[in-house]
Amino acid sequence: MSSSILKKYGETIINNHTIFKRRQKFIWDIDLTSQKDIEDFIKELLYLEPSTKIMLDIRQKQFGHGLKLNELKWHMDDHQLVKLKEKPIYNTHLYTHISGKHYLYCSNELHKAPSYTIIFYQSTQGQDFEGGELVLADGTKIIPVDHEGLVIDSKEIHCILPVKKGIRTSTIVKVFL
Numbered sequence: 001m002s003s004s005i006l007k008k009y010g011e012t013i014i015n016n017h018t019i020f021k022r023r024q025k026f027i028w029d030i031d032l033t034s035q036k037d038i039e040d041f042i043k044e045l046l047y048l049e050p051s052t053k054i055m056l057d058i059r060q061k062q063f064g065h066g067l068k069l070n071e072l073k074w075h076m077d078d079h080q081l082v083k084l085k086e087k088p089i090y091n092t093h094l095y096t097h098i099s100g101k102h103y104l105y106c107s108n109e110l111h112k113a114p115s116y117t118i119i120f121y122q123s124t125q126g127q128d129f130e131g132g133e134l135v136l137a138d139g140t141k142i143i144p145v146d147h148e149g150l151v152i153d154s155k156e157i158h159c160i161l162p163v164k165k166g167i168r169t170s171t172i173v174k175v176f177l
Contacts, residue, residue, distance in 0.1 A: 006074040010137025010157025022153040055176040064167035114154040114174035129166030
């Protein structure tokens, strides 16, 4: 039920906004252990001035058959789907109404949604793993390829299909402007 609510909401915001215009594929060749290299690369990728202050949440993710993470259901980064009896009256900036009594709640410790999610793929579908495609709410499927990447608006609803064999590795960077 919650997956279908989120997917439907994702289709709505894609159709009613220019959210998909933030999508961008890229090729990368930087040291993903260096926050400075990642920050400099992202500023160039997003056409930000070098002096622009940004905050990054950098995490390596592995999905695989037999691992704790094998797939991700439909979601919006740093948000939880909640059902409320009444419209929130406190901290309303943390809630996005999606339908009926359902809201997306910004659940990170900053209480601020990231602006962008940037994915640096470190493995290739068909070589390192099977399955594991990233699917966006409009049906677009992204096939992971090592040293390629993707920028999406962090409000974009997406999922990762189950990894059937092998290990899918990527570094996820959430960008807070």
